[in-house]
Structures are given as structure tokens and as C-alpha cells.
Amino acid sequence: MTKICLIGAGSTVFAQAILSDVLSNGVFADCVISLHDIDGERLKTSEIVARRICDGLDLPRVRIEATTERRVALAGANFVILMMQVGGYRPATVVDFDIPKRYGLRQTIADTLGIGGIFRGLRTIPVLQEICRDIEDLCPDALLMNYVNPMAINCWAIGEIAPQLRTVGLCHSVQHTSAHLARCLGEDIADIDYVSAGINHVAFFLKFNKRHRDGSTEDLYPRLKALAVDGQVPPDDRIRFDVLQRLGYFVTESSEHFSEYTAWYIKRGRDDLIERYGIPLDEYITRCEDQIAGWNKLRSELEGGAPVEICRSNEYAAGIIHALVTGQSGLIYGNVRNGGLIDNLPADCVVEVPCHVDRNGVQPIKVGSLPRQLAAVIRLSTNVQELTVHAALERRRETIYQAALLDPHTSAELSPDQIWHLVDDLIAAHGNLLPAYR
Structure with missing residues (x-):
């Protein structure tokens, strides 16, 4: 009997979507759904x-x-889905916004x-360390699917913590944005062939083509670029179309994300x-308030x-589970982990690439x-990302400063002294949510 474990299941709306996807497939009519959350009230609702x-x-x-x-x-899980938010909206997320604003960031x-x-x-990484140790002990053959942000940082850390675990990070930016672009062009996404690659939230569509009924294909990039030139873009997507004009390719994550x-x-x-x-x-x-x-x-x-x-x-979670259980393939x-999937990115970084899935698991496809x-x-x-992962795993305060110093948006707004003080203030405000640093 297949056991599917949701960690952070108190994220009720997201859990509802995942469970609807999984349970709508008759293959799982007699599975075990194990819900976990440290918040008993939210867990009860889920x-x-x-x-x-x-x-x-x-x-x-x-x-x-539950x-x-x-x-x-x-214990005994075949699939583990991570969807928790360490520290919650209050206090953690509010702190992440309020203290930087005092510095004008x-x-x-x-x-x-x-x-x-x-x-x-x-x-999040210290909690991931605990979860990975539990998985190694209780369900070492399970596939770990991570939905928790920061996606690339967390997946990079998991790879360092437990490189032998089967794991993949999942997001909806590629499928959401491909459908969004099809709508912008008045096309049906079912007629579109695309390839995307990069890192989570900073991946780009390398190909965006329409298949015509006569078997021919049409590169849709000229039409997308014409929208940008003519100013015929959705009001909330001006940044991505600006990036398209400047870099020549469309980024997969939203304009509000890419702006920072x-x-x-x-x-x-x-x-x-x-x-x-x-x-x-x-x-x-x-x-969050909504x-x-x-x-x-x-x-x-x-x-x-x-x-x-x-x-x-x-x-993607339900499709992956279905593919691994039934052997029916999908993409x-x-x-x-990169490991040469994208040649001109670091080997140990986490990349977002097309992956074949079937009974053999998640099999990434080399992009070049x-x-x-x-x-x-x-x-x-x-x-x-690299500095943040190693700051967390090595518990080094100095590396946190350096990660912030190299962050494009932070370093553009603040001086080195301001960045040091900001990091100190954030560490103090997070209190027991963070370990002690050397």
C-alpha cells in the first residue's frame, strides 16, 4: 500500500490541491495519507x-x-512532500520585511x-537536516519532493546533507508562465512546444514554438517581442517583458519575484x-494576510x-507519484543538482530542467x-545560494554577511556597514528560530 506523507500539512489550501490531484486518480484508492504539522489546529483542519x-x-x-x-x-513512507514554512508568517516573514525596511531596503x-x-x-535548513535524518532512518527509499522556498537553497542543502536520498524540488512557475504566454498571444497551450532551463525562478524559455496542423512549427518569440515593443503587455508583467527585450528570452517566474x-x-x-x-x-x-x-x-x-x-x-507531485507507481512515463x-546538466553553471548548484519520470524515478535531461x-x-x-547553504550548514556568521554582501538587490541599496548591521539585527530578531553561529 502506497504511503504519502505531507510535512507541513497545515498549509491547508496547498494540501487540498495536492490531495485532490493525488486522490482523483483511481490508482490510489487504497493508499495511506499521513499528515504532519507542528500546529495542531491547522493540522485538524487539513x-x-x-x-x-x-x-x-x-x-x-x-x-x-494526522x-x-x-x-x-x-515511518514507512514511499513519498514525502515538504510544504512547511519554518517560523510561519508571524513572526518570521514579518521580521524578514520589517527590519530591512528600517534600513531603506x-x-x-x-x-x-x-x-x-x-x-x-x-x-529552514536546520529543520531540513532533522527531516533528512528521519527519512534516512525511517523511509530511506522514499522520494522526497520539496515545495518549500527558497527552493534552490533548500534543495542544494538537502543534497549536501543527504546526497544518497532521492529528491526533487517542485514549483509551478514553468507551467503557469507557459500558459500565461499562450494567453498573451491568444494561443492554446496545447499547441505549444517549449523548453525551459536555468534555476528555480530564474529559468528562461529557450524555445517557445507553436505546432500547426500541417506539421510545421512557428517560433513565437517574434510575436512576444512585438508585444513588448508595442507596450501591449499585462500591467503586472512589465518587468518580464522588459527583461525579454534586454536579454532576448522570457523568464519563468513573475515580475514581482524577478524585480528583487x-x-x-x-x-x-x-x-x-x-x-x-x-x-x-x-x-x-x-x-499572507489574504x-x-x-x-x-x-x-x-x-x-x-x-x-x-x-x-x-x-x-507536478501527483503526476510523479503516479509515474513511479504505475511506470507510465511523463515529463x-x-x-x-546540476552535475553538468547545464554546462555553464556551477556543477554543485541546483538547476531547474526538464525531467523524464517513470518507474525508475526522476531522470533529468541534459540541456547543454x-x-x-x-x-x-x-x-x-x-x-x-552557495554562501547561504554553507553559512547554515557550517553555522558561520561571517558567511551570512558575505551572502548578503553579494546579493544583487541588497548590495545595490546598502553599504557594507549597513549590511553587517542588518544581518546582526535579523539574527537577533529571529531568536530561537536560528541556531547559534560561530
């Missing part, structure tokens, strides 16, 4: 959601387990790179850039006996070399 999904799909043989004991949840999402991404990684991965768009004293590109400062704070309100509403509805919507998503975009300008932009991120 358990109700899981049971009502089973009721809605008429799956009486599915066994639902526990605040991680080792109990992991503004952010949009702050979960991938930048000073917010660095500290999210620093507080470089030194180009958020600048002190340049509010004209914020207005010109429609950059939503503090966007993640707004999203999600918390949505969770409270859902909990109230569930306590009143409301049914749960079975909402299918385009997340995903996964985050894995990226266009030089794309590899150069990506290396701005991998420098910070």
Missing part, C-alpha cells in the same frame, strides 16, 4: 479536508492519518533571494521605477459541515550551455 475529499470521491479504503509527531508520519516577495530569502533559508533578484528595478530614491513597472512592494505580506483570512473562513465553513471542493491543479520540470547572458544573470543568484 485532516477534515482530506477526509471530505475522500468522501467526495467515494474512497472508503483510503486511510488518513499527527504532530514527524517520525510517526514518516524594500522587498516584494522575499522568499527566494535577497535578504529575506537568505534568512528564510537559514531558518537583480539590482535593476527597486532602487532607493527611484519611485518612478516602482510606478513605471508596477512593482508591488510588500506583496507577500498582502498575500491566505490567513481564507484559512479562517475555510475552517469556519468546515466546522459548519460544508463539503470540500475537489480542485485539480497543475502541480516535468524539476530542481536537481545556456546563452551567455542568461548564465551570467543566473550566477548572480547561485553565488548567494
